Amino acid sequence: MSTTDVRGAANTPDLSRRDLTLDLARVVCVLLVVLIHLLQTGVGPGPDGGLTASRPLEQQPWFAAATWAGQIMPLFFVVGGFASAAGWRSWARKGGTASGYVRLRTLRLAQPTLPLFVFFAIVLGAATLLALAPALVSAAALGAGSPLWFLAAYLLCQAATPWLLAFHGRMPRLTVAVLLVGVVIVDAARFSSGATDVGLVNLVFVWLLVHQLGFWYADGWFDRRHPLTLLGIAAACYLSLWPLTSIGPYSDNMLAGLNPPTLPLVVLGLAQACLLRLARTPLSRLMQTRVMRAIVFVVGSRLMTVYLWHLPVILLVTGLTLLVPGAAPVPASAAWWWSRPVVLVAVLALLYALSLLVARWEAVGDLAPAPRAAIVAVGFALAFLPAFAVMRLGLSLPLAVGGAIALALAVWLLRRGGAPARR
Structure with missing residues (x-):
């Protein structure tokens, strides 16, 4: 059967069986990321009258404790694992x-990322030619590119889904145990040697393990647990974070352990999966309302656009306030905090307007029969490397240009037709 015949199998929602609470969770995760990044972006007049850049949210004494609830990326990967399990089983x-599955999933991530890299290349190229405040431009580029780690991690999860789901079907506990041992070994090697880069290997083990929890969610393991059991597991997870962060080598700031990822993210993922299942009944009632369904549909259908573009838009809105006298309060001041709701509304409005132009890149559309597996592998590598390079080195003009070229090649290769596949 050709890819054309099955192209919608992994993406067509079955609303009669779809758990809309997972769509809600995915939307809430992304919107919370937007809010956190908005509160971490403090650019405005400094004490000496010049511009200053800071991260006001991280300066708060309660910030580290708040990350135990606010670090919701593990939940996003759990929900993604559920969707991947349903998508691959339907496709197969x-x-x-x-x-063919890896080709489709890679395209769904690479296509919307391509315009972003082109944008970065143009903006950073112009800033370089105009010699605009290099230090400030570099800081802005570093911040704007920071969410791209997600693409590298999620691409790995999508590529591994067919094989890890097969292992999950035959030996689910052993698969989880092997991944968990991998997480612990990498963390031990990293912290004992002091070589932070060793921790990058956990981009594989941590996120594949959290993604694997979504397979268990899809199979109904959490459904079959008593609510008190789920509550006990979640409580035990959060209690275990105390010795891990106070006696162990891990930071009590759950955002600090994001890149490279560490064991506490796995613990958070399990706790959040339990809490999501506990909240399913009230969330299901909420999703029965037309207003909430409309919000989830509007945001959910543009989710990659919102995630990829939210920091550039935040920086754009912040830059515009700097051009208006008195519109940019001193970062972390009372006026700055009170202005955040207004800025959030402006950012969301601009993101919606922007989505009317670029969200079309999220739709893969009709595809010709898949090219050979080797070409798919090359296309995957070309899509993965730009995001990984930005995660490791930070966004810069050379990486923006190189990333745009690599992603363009990836999209071109993956959209090419191959010989019709035989069953």
Whole structure:
């Protein structure tokens, strides 16, 4: 069966069986990321009259404790694991191959990322030619590119789904145990040697393990647990974070352990999966309202656009306030905090307007039969490397240009047709 025959299998929602609470969770996760980044972006007049850049949210004494609830990226990967399990099983039932699935999922991430890298290349190129405040431009580029780690991690999860789901079907506990041992070994090597880069290996183990929890969620493991059991597991997870962060080598700031990822993110992922299942009944009632369904549909259908573009838009709105006398309060001042709701509304409005232009890149559309598996592998690598490079080195003009070229090649290769596949 050709990819054309099965192209919608992994993406067509079955609303009669779809758990809308997971769509709500995904939207809430992304919107919370937008809010956190908004509160971490403090650019305005400094004490000496010049511009200053700071991260006001992280300066608060309660920030580290708040990250135990506010670090919701593990939950996003749990929900993503649920969606991946449903998508791959539907794809396979209709005769789709593993390489065809990886091709489709890679395109769904690479296509919307391509315009962003082109934008970065143009803006950073112009800033370089105009010699605009290099230090400030560099700081802004570093911040704007910071969310791209997600693409590298999620691409790995999507590529591994067909094989890890097969292992999950045959030996689910052993698969989790192997991944968990990998997490612990990498963390031990990193903290004992002091070589932070060793921790990058956990981009594989941590996120594949959290993604694997979504397979268990899809199979109903959390459904079969008594609510008190789920509550006990969640409580035990949060209690275990205390010795891990006070006696162990991990930071009590759950955002600090994001890149490279560490064991506490796995603990958070399990706790958040339990809490999501506990909240399913009230969330289901909420999703029965037309207003909430409309909000989730509007944001959910543009989710990649919102995630990818929210920091550039935040920086744009912040820059515009600097051009208006008195519109940019001193970062972390009372006026700055009171202005955040207004700025948030402006950012969301601009993101919606921007989505009317670029959200079309999220739709893969009709595809010709998949190219050979080797070409899919090359396309995957070209899509993965720009995000990984930005995560490791920070966004810069060379990486923006190189990333745009690599992503353009990835999209071109993955959209090419191959010989019709045989069953």
